[in-house]
Amino acid sequence: MSTDAHAGRMTEVSDKFGITPEDYMLPARHMINLLDPDGTLRPQDKQGTEPGHEYPLPSPARLMEAYSALVTGRRVNDQNSALVRQGRMAVYPSSHGQEACQVAAALCLEEGDWLFPTYRDTVAVLTKGVAPMEVMTSFRGEWHCGYDPKAYNCAPMATPLTTQLLHAVGVAHAAKLRGEDTVVVAMCGDGATSEGDFHEALNFAAVFNLPVIFFVQNNKYAISVPFSQQSAAPSLAHKAVGYGMAGERVDGNDLMALMAVMTRAVRLAREGNGPLLVEAHTYRMQAHTNADDDKRYREDAEVAEWKAKDPVIRIQSYLDDAGLLTEQATAEITEKAEAVAKTLRDGMNQDADTDPRELFEHVYSSKTPQMAEQQAMLADELAREEA
Amino acid sequence: MTTTTSRVNPNVSDATARAAAKAATENQPVTFGKALNTALADALTAEQSVVIFGEDVGTLGGVFRITDGLTARFGNERCFDTPLAESGIVGMAVGMAMNGMRPVIEMQFDAFAYPAFEQIASHVAKMRNRTQGRLPLPMVIRIPYAGGVGGVEHHCDSSEAYYAHTPGLKVFTPATVADAYLMLREAIDSEDPVVFFEPKKLYWSKEQVNLEELAAQYEAGKAAETEGKARIARAGSDATLITYGPSVSTCMQAAKVAAEEGISLEVIDIRTIVPFDDESVAASVRKTGRAIVVAEAQGFASVASEIVARVQERCFHSLAAPVLRVTGFDIPFPAPTLEKYNLPSVERILDTVDQLQWEA
Structure with missing residues (x-):
């Protein structure tokens, strides 16, 4: 695609909104924020929206679906942290506090769309429909990712940072070449934006005009390093314009705003307007993992400040005030969350039954003669152990 | 077609x-x-x-x-x-x-x-x-x-x-x-x-x-498979040169010169480093009893090192001499005017052949 073609594409989409290409690519002046921390709907002129960056409120049914997933997500985060303390899970990077981002990243997609999560995005993977025990397989110390990525259109959770963004670009590119309208959401955190692959992925997606939403959860910490030491950029979303794509900032603890922003981003991408970069402002409420001690690098007061902005309480208050949280609805939502938690408890309390001989499977399409020899040697050792 | x-x-x-x-x-x-x-x-x-x-x-x-x-x-x-x-x-x-x-x-x-x-x-x-x-x-x-x-x-x-x-x-x-x-x-x-x-x-x-x-x-599926199949680039009986890629042609020249001097060198082109054809390589070395691995890469912790290890593990009792290597030196790849001093040459290969403990 020529430079003129890129410019033409931007003009075409910005014309639809009656704004300039610059105003289309630049994030709105203010972060998109529909609900106050206490769950009150903000006045329209305080929502951060502006011409070309309009966000109609999601329907009550959609909000209830998202809220249910949110409650399950919170329950799963807390259940898993408990399982780690009990020694039933090896490690768990909790997304406690970020569940609204998790839910929106998965629910904005339609059937056939792909999700590219990181290790902290278990709740997004769960919301995408992957079975709970399959999602958590790798965290119990298994050697594989646990689920069939093609069955769920969900990539394995990436451990190396931002490498998966390029895979997301590739999946979108392959779909585009075949004339499919697949949209891909590629997730990463604020720390990951320092990696080179972040840059390469955004650039490739823009150059090839691919329907990828780069969804950055700015949770303010990369293990112990605060965002101020990660980047001098006042906003990550503004990096979009440097690649020739549109960016937006959203309150990452505001489920309603996230659903609105992500749904619009997916629609724009599916209509052929190229990739988008969405930065969600949120906070990692717990340590990086159970192996980390966050008291070494941040103050309790800061954590408390964010606790007051909790995403679950916020939407709960709104829905309650709107009369949507009937006793029956609340009971159903709680029951659903408890059922998932029970599945995880029951599953994790059973020891994984892994045959060490399996380690040689799936390295290649068929074993090399050398691997076959090594497998036979291990099998022999195991047989002698058992004898 | x-x-x-x-x-x-x-x-x-x-x-x-x-x-x-x-x-x-x-x-x-x-x-x-x-x-x-x-x-x-x-x-x-x-x-x-x-x-x-x-x-x-x-x-x-x-x-x-x-x-x-x-x-x-x-x-x-x-x-x-x-x-x-x-x-x-x-x-x-x-x-x-x-x-x-x-x-x-x-x-x-x-x-x-x-x-x-x-x-x-x-x-x-x-x-x-x-x-x-x-x-x-x-x-x-x-x-x-x-x-x-x-x-x-x-x-x-x-x-x-x-x-x-x-x-x-x-x-x-x-x-x-x-x-x-x-x-x-x-x-x-x-x-x-x-x-x-x-x-x-x-x-x-x-x-x-x-x-x-x-x-x-x-x-038509009639071409012989190459994956995991080393190729005998030149048949010989006195020693085996095990090599690949750019060094195959150098080894072929060395074998030609050696033949003029009455030494019959077999040249094995391994084609695929992974998967590696242990069988063909070992069969050749068992036959000749002597082997040199030739590769351009620096020798330390190299594919050539791996091949030497594999050969001695499999052919120890057939060997009349230690398995030797001719590789690039353990230095960054030299400037254009100096690369000839680093690359395995016909002369260096033939000198190494001379070191294979031939009986007088």
Whole structure:
């Protein structure tokens, strides 16, 4: 695609909104924020929206679906942290506090769309429909990712940072070449934006005009390093314009705003307007993992400040005030969350039954003669152990 | 073989396609580069999911012209230029392979593949394993490599050991024109990711090969497999030279000179470093009782070291002398004017043959 073609594409989409290409690519002046921390709907002129960056409120049914997933997500985060303390899970990077981002990243997609999560995005993977025990397989110390990525259109959770963004670009590119309208959401955190692959992925997606939403959860910490030491950029979303794509900032603890922003981003991408970069402002409420001690690098007061902005309480208050949280609805939502938690408890309390001989499977399409020899040697050792 | 060129891209006439096909049938000397180019074209024709991309591979046809004419013939969706970013190229290929394509990508030079190393070692090599075989990555990473062309720094590395050391990758390196064609077709059709090392100095080498006949044989499933099958490049009885890629031709010259001196050297071209053909290599060394491993890469912790270890583990009782190596020195690849002092030469190989404890 020529430079003129890129410019033409931007003009075409910005014309639809009656704004300039610059105003289309630049994030709105203010972060998109529909609900106050206490769950009150903000006045329209305080929502951060502006011409070309309009966000109609999601329907009550959609909000209830998202809220249910949110409650399950919170329950799963807390259940898993408990399982780690009990020694039933090896490690768990909790997304406690970020569940609204998790839910929106998965629910904005339609059937056939792909999700590219990181290790902290278990709740997004769960919301995408992957079975709970399959999602958590790798965290119990298994050697594989646990689920069939093609069955769920969900990539394995990436451990190396931002490498998966390029895979997301590739999946979108392959779909585009075949004339499919697949949209891909590629997730990463604020720390990951320092990696080179972040840059390469955004650039490739823009150059090839691919329907990828780069969804950055700015949770303010990369293990112990605060965002101020990660980047001098006042906003990550503004990096979009440097690649020739549109960016937006959203309150990452505001489920309603996230659903609105992500749904619009997916629609724009599916209509052929190229990739988008969405930065969600949120906070990692717990340590990086159970192996980390966050008291070494941040103050309790800061954590408390964010606790007051909790995403679950916020939407709960709104829905309650709107009369949507009937006793029956609340009971159903709680029951659903408890059922998932029970599945995880029951599953994790059973020891994984892994045959060490399996380690040689799936390295290649068929074993090399050398691997076959090594497998036979291990099998022999195991047989002698058992004898 | 028949070509579907005119159907794929209306800009190329049937007459042009016929002319190209005719040129290929005549038994003229064919270059190594042309064999690779033909293999790519034939793979694009045979399989719609094959896509080729990299730096300068489109309009220009690659800095070595290995992708010459492919964009014009197959269109910009089948062979295209990317931004200048190797990790991006490999990472995007991973995603495309995850989603049904067979990417064949080019790293412009050996040392320029290093920015992509994380993608290759952590994802290309492991995706099949991590997903219990559910997401195989059929893709080929072509890397022009090694010296002998007077290249400047960062353009002449022999980097095969990094990849051979990584489980999940296959590592191919052809040494003849016919193998250039056959091994690239096999690599593209493989269900596993292949790092395909092309010896730069061979790009312009010529042999009498009928590419059309070779293509027909390959597509009929009648061509002998090359993966994991070492090739006896020259039969001999006194000692075995085990080698690959750019060093095969040097070993062939050394064997010729040795024959004039009454020493019969067998030359084994191992073709695929991974998977490695222990059987053929060991059979040769058991027969000759003496062996030298020849490779351009620096010798310390190298593929050559691995081969020596494997040979002595399997052939110890047949050996009349220690297994020796002729490799590049353990130094950064030298400047163009000095590379001849580093590269395994016929003289150095013959000197090493003399050290194989021959009885007086």
